[in-house]
Amino acid sequence: MAESNIAVHEMFDTILILDFGSQYSHLITRRIREFGVYCELLPCTQKISELGWKPTGIILSGSPYSVYDHDAPRVDPGVFDLGVPVLGICYGLQEMSTYFGGKVDPCDHREYGPATLRILPAASADSQSSMLFEELSAESQVWMSHGDQVTAIPEGFRVIATTNTAPFAAIRHNEKSLFGIQFHPEVTHSVDGKQILKNFVLKVCKASKNWTMSEFIGKEIARIRAIVGEKGQVIGAVSGGVDSSVAAKLMHMAIGDRFHGILVDNGVMRHNECALAKKMLVDKMGINLKIADASDRFLANLAGKKDPEEKRKIIGNTFIDVFEEEAKAIDDACAAAGGQPVEFLLQGTLYPDVIESISFKGPSATIKTHHNVGGLKENMKLKLIEPLRELFKDEVRELGKLLGMDDELVWRHPFPGPGIAIRILGEVTKEQVAIARKADYIYIEEIKKAGLYRQIAQAYAALLPIKAVGVKGDKRTYEQMICLRAVETSDFMTADWFPFPYDVLKRISSRICNEVEGVNRVVYDVSSKPPATIELE
Numbered sequence: 001m002a003e004s005n006i007a008v009h010e011m012f013d014t015i016l017i018l019d020f021g022s023q024y025s026h027l028i029t030r031r032i033r034e035f036g037v038y039c040e041l042l043p044c045t046q047k048i049s050e051l052g053w054k055p056t057g058i059i060l061s062g063s064p065y066s067v068y069d070h071d072a073p074r075v076d077p078g079v080f081d082l083g084v085p086v087l088g089i090c091y092g093l094q095e096m097s098t099y100f101g102g103k104v105d106p107c108d109h110r111e112y113g114p115a116t117l118r119i120l121p122a123a124s125a126d127s128q129s130s131m132l133f134e135e136l137s138a139e140s141q142v143w144m145s146h147g148d149q150v151t152a153i154p155e156g157f158r159v160i161a162t163t164n165t166a167p168f169a170a171i172r173h174n175e176k177s178l179f180g181i182q183f184h185p186e187v188t189h190s191v192d193g194k195q196i197l198k199n200f201v202l203k204v205c206k207a208s209k210n211w212t213m214s215e216f217i218g219k220e221i222a223r224i225r226a227i228v229g230e231k232g233q234v235i236g237a238v239s240g241g242v243d244s245s246v247a248a249k250l251m252h253m254a255i256g257d258r259f260h261g262i263l264v265d266n267g268v269m270r271h272n273e274c275a276l277a278k279k280m281l282v283d284k285m286g287i288n289l290k291i292a293d294a295s296d297r298f299l300a301n302l303a304g305k306k307d308p309e310e311k312r313k314i315i316g317n318t319f320i321d322v323f324e325e326e327a328k329a330i331d332d333a334c335a336a337a338g339g340q341p342v343e344f345l346l347q348g349t350l351y352p353d354v355i356e357s358i359s360f361k362g363p364s365a366t367i368k369t370h371h372n373v374g375g376l377k378e379n380m381k382l383k384l385i386e387p388l389r390e391l392f393k394d395e396v397r398e399l400g401k402l403l404g405m406d407d408e409l410v411w412r413h414p415f416p417g418p419g420i421a422i423r424i425l426g427e428v429t430k431e432q433v434a435i436a437r438k439a440d441y442i443y444i445e446e447i448k449k450a451g452l453y454r455q456i457a458q459a460y461a462a463l464l465p466i467k468a469v470g471v472k473g474d475k476r477t478y479e480q481m482i483c484l485r486a487v488e489t490s491d492f493m494t495a496d497w498f499p500f501p502y503d504v505l506k507r508i509s510s511r512i513c514n515e516v517e518g519v520n521r522v523v524y525d526v527s528s529k530p531p532a533t534i535e536l537e
């Protein structure tokens with residue numbers, strides 16, 4: 001599928017972060033975005049000569065490698081030929097030092113944790129170093145995570161800060177804007193770390209502080225119009241979730257009814273989901289949306305299937321089939337009305353997905369096959385438009401708010417494409433879906449009533465198809481169990497269970513047992529991720 005993105009760097013000053021594989025690389029990106037500066041993370045293997053745009057400044061990340069490893073990732077010398085400021089962090093410092101002829105050796109004591117950074121008086125006398133350390137106190141706590149150290153700095157560099165254990169905790173080139181620091185300014189435990197990054201980006205690189213969602217809206221709409229043209233038609237899968245709704249809203253603002261949203265009712269959506277999506281997207285936002293009811297088809301395809309991966313694959317494939325049929329119908333209708341055929345596909349891809357796919361560390365092991373609509377076959381020849389490709393989830397929410405979307409939609413917990421089907425262990429039937437759906441509705445309603453919805457990143461009720469004995473109205477029952485899940489997380493990669501007040505759990509449990517037929521027990525999942533995952537399957 002062809003890409004049709006006009007580069008965002010043409011619109012915003014961009015700091016380039018080269019990822020050497022550090023676990024903190026994405027944090028550097030987050031921090032800089034918070035200052036209102038646009039930045040991008042690319043693998044360290046990116047050749048500067050093939051970049052096609054000029055960054056305003058470059059940051060070299062940390063790495064699990066040692067610079068003296070035979071397979072250590074190397075910095076592209078092109079980085080230093082651009083004439084833009086460069087900041088090396090940990091491995092970035094070590095690699096920069098090695099490149100310019102300095103020396104790096106293993107430390108006697110590996111150092112993981114706090115250290116006191118002391119800015120040398122000489123640094124205050126030097127305008128570049130003063131810029132990097134502006135507003136810092138002479139001593140501050142920084143966070144270390146290294147086993148190697150620079151033992152001799154390259155010629156032409158000078159030391160500007162030290163710690164008790166690191167004589168070269170911060171260095172700079174005597175003339176050029178090349179800096180290296182041994183500690184990690186991107187982690188919150190480095191008390192002045194944020195300020196150092198801010199100084200580097202705003203003072204040293206002089207990047208414009210124009211990365212705000214309100215600037216983004218105007219520029220993105222103009223970009224979409226330039227790509228799609230006066231008559232082009234765009235289709236897109238819309239779920240009623242935050243990401244696709246925000247993407248659809250932007251698209252609607254850019255091209256009106258030439259955007260055709262398709263919501264697939266897969267029979268495993270939450271209670272009232274399609275009606276709610278229609279109310280918000282069509283009635284309130286005016287989006288051109290078709291709701292395709294394929295619930296029977298999904299449930300028929302899922303009949304008798306128990307294996308989690310098989311269930312996910314069936315749902316993913318059915319999504320594609322239904323979406324392609326609907327897309328073709330829209331295409332035919334556009335052509336019949338004398339319009340252009342559909343040439344573009346809207347996708348709600350977010351930046352974390354992009355980071356994951358370009359990771360220097362390579363793809364991680366498949367834990368679950370994630371299924372989204374839009375994974376269409378090559379021969380559809382649609383060109384992708386991904387307006388949220390550069391944004392993190394919190395930025396998408398901010399955008400949604402600025403676009404005037406209701407809080408109820410902006411703050412919705414994420415809901416996976418395969419829906420309730422991966423929240424019913426084993427076989428999925430219409431009856432089982434009805435039980436899980438009702439319990440989930442009650443659960444979320446009570447969470448909202450208790451004022452806890454925004455504190456929880458994601459919550460849902462799952463159905464465990466095992467039976468236990470109970471007693472209701474003096475009668476013996478033999479019924480299934482509902483398993484409640486609620487997690488706190490910022491990136492959904494790791495998560496911890498939410499510590500509910502007991503009285504809220506009590507109310508939820510009592511309501512579910514009383515109101516949901518076929519259930520006589522409620523359990524609460526107290527597993528973190530890892531070792532568990534957020535969804536059950």
Ligand SMILES: Nc1ncnc2c1ncn2[C@@H]1O[C@H](COP(=O)(O)OP(=O)(O)OP(=O)(O)O)[C@@H](O)[C@H]1O
Pocket residue numbers: 236237238239240241242243244245262263264265266347348371372373374412413414415416417
């Ligand atoms: N029932 C559906 N009908 C149409 N498209 C869907 C459906 N479910 C998922 N999708 C598509 O799959 C994409 C990925 O789903 P995902 O759940 O990650 O995002 P979302 O639903 O837009 O937002 P959220 O993360 O808040 O749930 C959606 O953006 C949407 O394009």
Ligand SMILES: O=c1[nH]c(=O)c2[nH+]cn([C@@H]3O[C@H](COP(=O)(O)O)[C@@H](O)[C@H]3O)c2[nH]1
Pocket residue numbers: 368369370371372414415416417418458492529532533534535536537
């Ligand atoms: O759109 C989606 N399609 C999927 O197939 C899918 N599987 C899991 N999820 C969501 O991803 C996050 C992490 O979930 P796990 O810890 O279960 O992997 C959680 O937010 C899950 O809800 C999905 N989203």
Ligand SMILES: NC(=O)CC[C@H](N)C(=O)O
Pocket residue numbers: 022061062063064065066067089090091092145146147148149
């Ligand atoms: N965090 C880092 O970048 C570590 C760099 C290198 N592996 C060291 O141990 O010093």
Ligand SMILES: [Mg+2]
Pocket residue numbers: 239241242414415416417
């Ligand atoms: Mg969703």
